[in-house]
Amino acid sequence: MNPYKKELGIIGIASKFAVAQVTAITAGYASYPFDTVRRRLQMQSEKPKADWIYKGTVDCFTKVASQEGMGALFKGAGANALRTVGSALVLVLYDQLQGLMAKMDKDAADAAAAKK
Numbered sequence: 001m002n003p004y005k006k007e008l009g010i011i012g013i014a015s016k017f018a019v020a021q022v023t024a025i026t027a028g029y030a031s032y033p034f035d036t037v038r039r040r041l042q043m044q045s046e047k048p049k050a051d052w053i054y055k056g057t058v059d060c061f062t063k064v065a066s067q068e069g070m071g072a073l074f075k076g077a078g079a080n081a082l083r084t085v086g087s088a089l090v091l092v093l094y095d096q097l098q099g100l101m102a103k104m105d106k107d108a109a110d111a112a113a114a115k116k
Contacts, residue, residue: 008099013092020091024084032080033073037061 004015037060044052054060064072 005095006099008096008103012099013096016092016095017088020088021084024087024091025081028080028084029074029077032077033061035080036064036073036075040064 002015002019004012006012007015037057040060041054041057044054054063061073
């Protein structure tokens, strides 16, 4: 999908970062409702069972969605999206290092073949 994937220059780095950022943000927003449910269940676990609001994962999800609206499942997702910059940078750095190592291997093989 990325026409600049093989580029090792600034255009390649920028395009890889854009793709990685879009991927990380999409994954973050897709999984955020599950994090919201998990957090709410963890917070109630400190209370006595008699004070629990939710009976389980599905119950928590349906109660939050029906009582507070679907937007409540995404509260705080914007701040979470800002943290994806680090993940995107790790993906880009890994890909750049792989590309540089492959280029070095190819150059070494070409040099060895030229000597023969």
